[in-house]
Amino acid sequence: MTWSLDARIPLRLLSPPHLEAALQGAPATALLVEGVGLEQIAAPAVFQMPFLPGEQTHKVDCSCCAGRGAVAEALDRMFQARIRGRCAWFDQVIGVIGTVEAQREVLGALDQDPLARARFRLV
Numbered sequence: 825m826t827w828s829l830d831a832r833i834p835l836r837l838l839s840p841p842h843l844e845a846a847l848q849g850a851p852a853t854a855l856l857v858e859g860v861g862l863e864q865i866a867a868p869a870v871f872q873m874p875f876l877p878g879e880q881t882h883k884v885d886c887s888c889c890a891g892r893g894a895v896a897e898a899l900d901r902m903f904q905a906r907i908r909g910r911c912a913w914f915d916q917v918i919g920v921i922g923t924v925e926a927q928r929e930v931l932g933a934l935d936q937d938p939l940a941r942a943r944f945r946l947v
Contacts, residue, residue, distance in 0.1 A: 832945040833903075835917040835934070837927060843920055854906070854914035856898060858926040870912035873902040877926040895929045896937040903943050917944065 835856070838846055847853060847869060854871040875898035892900075905911040921927045933940045 830945055832943055833915075833917055834947040835919060835930075835944045836947045837919040837921050837930060840920055840922055843918065846918060851915040852913060854902060854911070854917045856895070856902065856917055856919040856930070858919075858921050858923065869918070870914050871902070871905065873898045873905075875926075875929075877923065877929050892937060893929055893933055895926075895933040896940045899933060899937075899940045899944055903939075 853869045855869045857874045860874050875894040919930050934946050
C-alpha cells in the first residue's frame with residue numbers, strides 16, 4: 825500500500841453561477857475572486873481575496889517579487905492571512921473565475937510560481 829500526504833491547500837476553479845451550490849455543506853472555504861470581490865453570496869465563505877487578471881503591482885524586474893502575477897500575489901496574501909490569524913481558518917479555496925484569461929493566470933501561477941505551487945494544489 826502506498827501512502828501519499830499532500831498538505832497543500834486544495835484549490836478548485838468554478839464559474840460564478842456554480843458557487844452557491846459548491847459552498848453548501850463545504851468545509852471552511854476561502855474565495856480567490858476575479859475582479860473586485862463578491863457582495864452577495866447565500867452561503868458565505870470565510871474569506872475573500874480579489875485579483876485583477878494581468879495586473880502587476882511591481883515592475884517586472886523588481887527584486888522583491890521578481891515580477892509575480894496578480895494571482896500569485898493574491899494567493900500569497902491569502903496564505904499569509906490564514907497563518908497569521910488575520911482571517912478565519914479555511915480548509916479549501918475556490919477560485920471564482922469568469923474569464924479564460926483569469927483561468928490561464930491561475931493555472932500559470934500554480935504551475936510556475938514556486939510559493940503558490942508549494943502552498944496550493946489544483947483539484
